[in-house]
Amino acid sequence: MIKKAIRMKVYADKHEEYKKRHDEIWPELEQSIKEHGCKSYSIWLDEENNLLFAYLEIEDEDRWGQLSKTAINQKWWMYMKDVMETNEDDSPVTLSLNNVFNI
Template sequence: MTTTRVAFKMKLKEGHAEEYKKRHDEIWPELKSLLTQCGIQDYSIFLDEETNTLFAVHNLKEGSTGANDLGSNPVVQRWWTMMADIMETNDDKSPVTVPLREMFHLP
């Protein structure tokens, strides 16, 4: 099965790295299931501690919608609300994300 890698960055508010990690270590089963159902696989988020920039990368199954359609899901909206106090967010509390262009890949 073919996959596409997707990468983006987000911004963590100063001093919230441990809380961010804790919340993700305790990710809700229903949120994990939603991500899997929309084709997201092998999802990792890294932190640049000098800038508080979060770097996220995951594989997306070919033909899947990815996270684009999840914003209206009540589980996702609850997650965004819970995370809004420690991340830069949009007016709807979704995290501000900046897509990144792949420049190199060594399979």
């Protein structure tokens, strides 16, 4: 199992909307995430700094990387671009975090 952590940023006035959209995640997106080898995916919000911390456990980097090419994932990105920082292709601006400690 590969453990990944990333940081993203939500707009200050969009915290509730971000949570609402994830509470109502599309079933076909959730299925696609699982089909691309994700066994666990959690996101936390640092409300003071508008930062999102995501933790994922995936089976394979290449398989996981294919998710971004799916129509459902790209549709989700377009849906989310008004609540968070995004790149020109509507993907979230992300920063991969390095694991420095485990117990």
